[in-house]
Amino acid sequence: MPELRKDPITGRWVIIATDRARRPSDFTREPVPRPSARFCPFCYGSEQKTPPEVLAYRSKGAPNQPGWSVRVVPNKFPALGIEGDLNRQGEGIYDKMNGIGAHEVIIETPEHDKTLAEVSDKQVEEALWAYRDRVLDLKRDKRFRYIILFKNHGEAAGASLEHTHSQLIALPVVPKRVKEELDGAKIYFDFRERCIYCDIVRQETLSGERLVSETDRFLVVEPFAPRFPFETWIVPKRHDSHFEESDAGTLQNLAGVLRQTLRKIDQVLERPAYNFIVHSAPLQEPQLAHYHWHVEIIPKLTKVAGFEWGTGFYINPTPPEESAKFLRECGLG
Amino acid sequence: MPELRKDPITGRWVIIATDRARRPSDFTREPVPRPSARFCPFCYGSEQKTPPEVLAYRSKGAPNQPGWSVRVVPNKFPALGIEGDLNRQGEGIYDKMNGIGAHEVIIETPEHDKTLAEVSDKQVEEALWAYRDRVLDLKRDKRFRYIILFKNHGEAAGASLEHTHSQLIALPVVPKRVKEELDGAKIYFDFRERCIYCDIVRQETLSGERLVSETDRFLVVEPFAPRFPFETWIVPKRHDSHFEESDAGTLQNLAGVLRQTLRKIDQVLERPAYNFIVHSAPLQEPQLAHYHWHVEIIPKLTKVAGFEWGTGFYINPTPPEESAKFLRECGLG
Numbered sequence: 001m002p003e004l005r006k007d008p009i010t011g012r013w014v015i016i017a018t019d020r021a022r023r024p025s026d027f028t029r030e031p032v033p034r035p036s037a038r039f040c041p042f043c044y045g046s047e048q049k050t051p052p053e054v055l056a057y058r059s060k061g062a063p064n065q066p067g068w069s070v071r072v073v074p075n076k077f078p079a080l081g082i083e084g085d086l087n088r089q090g091e092g093i094y095d096k097m098n099g100i101g102a103h104e105v106i107i108e109t110p111e112h113d114k115t116l117a118e119v120s121d122k123q124v125e126e127a128l129w130a131y132r133d134r135v136l137d138l139k140r141d142k143r144f145r146y147i148i149l150f151k152n153h154g155e156a157a158g159a160s161l162e163h164t165h166s167q168l169i170a171l172p173v174v175p176k177r178v179k180e181e182l183d184g185a186k187i188y189f190d191f192r193e194r195c196i197y198c199d200i201v202r203q204e205t206l207s208g209e210r211l212v213s214e215t216d217r218f219l220v221v222e223p224f225a226p227r228f229p230f231e232t233w234i235v236p237k238r239h240d241s242h243f244e245e246s247d248a249g250t251l252q253n254l255a256g257v258l259r260q261t262l263r264k265i266d267q268v269l270e271r272p273a274y275n276f277i278v279h280s281a282p283l284q285e286p287q288l289a290h291y292h293w294h295v296e297i298i299p300k301l302t303k304v305a306g307f308e309w310g311t312g313f314y315i316n317p318t319p320p321e322e323s324a325k326f327l328r329e330c331g332l333g
Numbered sequence: 334m335p336e337l338r339k340d341p342i343t344g345r346w347v348i349i350a351t352d353r354a355r356r357p358s359d360f361t362r363e364p365v366p367r368p369s370a371r372f373c374p375f376c377y378g379s380e381q382k383t384p385p386e387v388l389a390y391r392s393k394g395a396p397n398q399p400g401w402s403v404r405v406v407p408n409k410f411p412a413l414g415i416e417g418d419l420n421r422q423g424e425g426i427y428d429k430m431n432g433i434g435a436h437e438v439i440i441e442t443p444e445h446d447k448t449l450a451e452v453s454d455k456q457v458e459e460a461l462w463a464y465r466d467r468v469l470d471l472k473r474d475k476r477f478r479y480i481i482l483f484k485n486h487g488e489a490a491g492a493s494l495e496h497t498h499s500q501l502i503a504l505p506v507v508p509k510r511v512k513e514e515l516d517g518a519k520i521y522f523d524f525r526e527r528c529i530y531c532d533i534v535r536q537e538t539l540s541g542e543r544l545v546s547e548t549d550r551f552l553v554v555e556p557f558a559p560r561f562p563f564e565t566w567i568v569p570k571r572h573d574s575h576f577e578e579s580d581a582g583t584l585q586n587l588a589g590v591l592r593q594t595l596r597k598i599d600q601v602l603e604r605p606a607y608n609f610i611v612h613s614a615p616l617q618e619p620q621l622a623h624y625h626w627h628v629e630i631i632p633k634l635t636k637v638a639g640f641e642w643g644t645g646f647y648i649n650p651t652p653p654e655e656s657a658k659f660l661r662e663c664g665l666g
Contacts, residue, residue, distance in 0.1 A: 099336050
C-alpha cells in the first residue's frame with residue numbers, strides 16, 4: 001500500500017510508493033559527462049570573456065587576471081537588470097514591477113576538469129565564503145528582499161556551461177516556495193513555540209531512519225515527505241535563520257559535509273545531474289525564531305514534470321528510508 | 334528591461350523576459366512522433382490486457398469487448414490503492430495516511446493513429462462526458478476530497494503509452510497547487526466581493542492583448558504571469574466552481590474550443606509534448622462563489638526544472654502577449 005505523507009513545513013501531501021520502491025539502478029542513468037577541454041570563459045586566461053568580476057579571492061595577480069581561487073562575475077545574460085527603480089504598478093487587477101535584481105555567477109574553482117565533489121574541502125569552503133560575502137554586500141541594497149543561491153550541475157539540471165559554478169539571484173520579492181516555508185514554519189511555531197526544523201533535527205537524530213550522516217554542526221537527512229527520489233537536506237543543528245550569518249567554523253564544517261554528500265550522491269546514482277539550493281530567511285528580516293536556513297539537494301532522476309507542475313502533486317517512487325540507507329551504506333563514511 | 338509579474342491568484346512572482354523574447358522557432362523542437370502501429374492495450378481487441386472497464390460508451394458489443402467509443406479502465410500500475418481505510422496517523426511531528434485513491438485511464442478514442450487534436454469534436458465531447466461521469470461516480474465515495482483530471486501528451490510530458498488517453502486521480506487530500514488557488518481566490522473575494530476568474534475574463538476580453546480566442550461560453554487566454562512559455566488557459570465565461578456540474582451545451586462548446594486550441598498549439602509549436610489539467614473545486618465543497626473551474630494547458634518547451642522546483646521561482650522567456658499573438662494569428666480561426 002502506498003503512503004500519503006505530508007511535508008510538515010509546507011503542508012504538501014505526496015504519494016510515497018512503498019510497494020514497488022525504485023532502487024538507484026532502476027532510474028535511467030545519464031551520468032554528467034566529464035568536462036572536456038575546449039574554450040571556457042571560466043578558466044584562467046579567459047577573464048576578459050566575462051563581465052568584470054565583483055569579487056575574487058586571489059593570492060596574486062590583478063583583478064580580472066589569472067591567479068584567483070574563486071571568482072564572482074555578473075551573469076553575461078542576466079535574468080534581471082541591476083539599474084533602476086522598481087516602479088511597482090497595477091495593470092487593472094494585475095500587479096507588476098520592473099525586473100530589477102542581480103544575477104551573478106560564482107566560479108567555484110579555476111580547475112576546469114573537476115566537479116564540486118572532486119575539489120578539496122578547502123576549495124568548497126572558499127566558494128561558500130564567496131556566497132556569504134556576496135550576500136552581505138548585496139544585502140545593503142534595500143531594493144532586494146531575497147537572494148537565491150543555487151547550483152545547477154549537468155545539462156539536465158539546467159547548467160549551460162560545464163566548468164563548475166553556482167549562481168546567485170537577488171530579488172525585490174520573496175519567491176513563493178520560500179514564502180510557503182516561512183508561513184508554514186510560523187504556523188508551527190505559533191502552535192508549539194518551537195522551530196520545526198529544530199524538531200526535525202531532534203526527531204531524525206533519534207529515529208535514524210532517514211539519516212545519511214551527522215557532523216558536529218550538521219545533519220544530512222532525507223526529508224519525511226520528499227517530492228523527488230534521493231532529495232537530500234543538509235540542516236544546521238544550531239538554530240539560525242540566515243545563512244549569511246554563519247561563522248567560520250560553520251562554513252568550514254558545511255564545506256566538508258556538502259562535498260561528502262555530493263560524493264555519496266555521485267557514487268550511489270552514478271554522477272547524476274543535480275540542483276542544490278540554499279534556503280535562507282529574507283534579507284531584511286531580523287533573526288527569526290521560527291525559520292532555519294538549510295540546503296536542499298535534488299538529484300535529477302525522473303523526467304516527468306508537467307503533471308507535477310500543474311497540480312503541485314508529486315508521486316515519489318523511492319521512500320526516503322530507502323534512499324537514506326543507500327547513501328548511508330555507500331562506503332564513503 | 335525584464336518585468337516581474339505577480340499571478341493574481343496564487344501570488345507567485347515570475348520574471349517575464351521582455352527584451353530577448355523567445356519566439357516559437359527559438360525553442361528546441363522535438364515533435365511528438367506519430368503513433369506507430371505496434372501492439373497497444375488501448376486498441377480494439379486488446380480489452381483483456383487492461384483491468385476491466387469501469388465505464389464505456391458503446392453502440393454495440395459487450396463490456397470489455399470492441400465496439401466502444403470511449404473507455405475508462407483502472408490504471409494497471411495505480412499510484413494509489415482503492416481498497417481500505419485512510420487510517421490517518423502521526424509519526425512524531427509528521428502526518429501520514431494510507432495511499433487510498435483511484436487512478437483511472439480515459440481512452441479517448443479507439444483510433445490509435447490520431448491525437449486528441451485530430452479526432453472529431455464529437456469524439457472529444459464524448460471524452461469530456463466520460464470525465465464528468467467518472468467524477469460524479471467517484472464523488473459518492475466520501476473518502477475522496479479531490480479529483481485531478483489531466484492529460485500527458487508525448488513522452489517528454491510523461492506519457493508512457495502513445496495511444497491518446499487522459500488520466501484521473503481521486504485523492505483523499507486537496508493538492509497543494511489547488512489549495513493555493515482556492516486560498517488566493519478566497520482572499521480576493523473577501524476583499525472585492527468578486528470572483529477573480531470572472532474579473533480576469535472581463536479584463537482580458539476588454540484588453541484583448543492576451544486573448545487567443547473566444548466562443549459563446551469560453552475564453553482562451555495566456556495568463557498575465559505564466560510560469561511557462563505558451564501556457565494557455567481555457568476559462569468558462571459563466572461562473573461555476575465545479576467542472577462536473579457542466580451542462581451538455583458547455584461540454585459541447587468546450588470540446589470544440591479544447592480541440593481547436595490544441596490544434597493551434599500543434600501548428601505554432603510543431604506538435605509539442607504538453608500537459609493539460611482540469612482545475613476544479615474540491616469534491617465535497619458546495620458551489621463556491623470565489624472559485625471558478627478552468628483548464629490549464631502547458632506545452633513542454635523548456636527543459637530546466639530543478640531550479641524552479643527548488644525555489645518556486647520561474648523565468649519565462651516568452652511574454653504572454655507574444656504567445657497569444659502567435660496563437661491568434663496562426664491561421665486556424
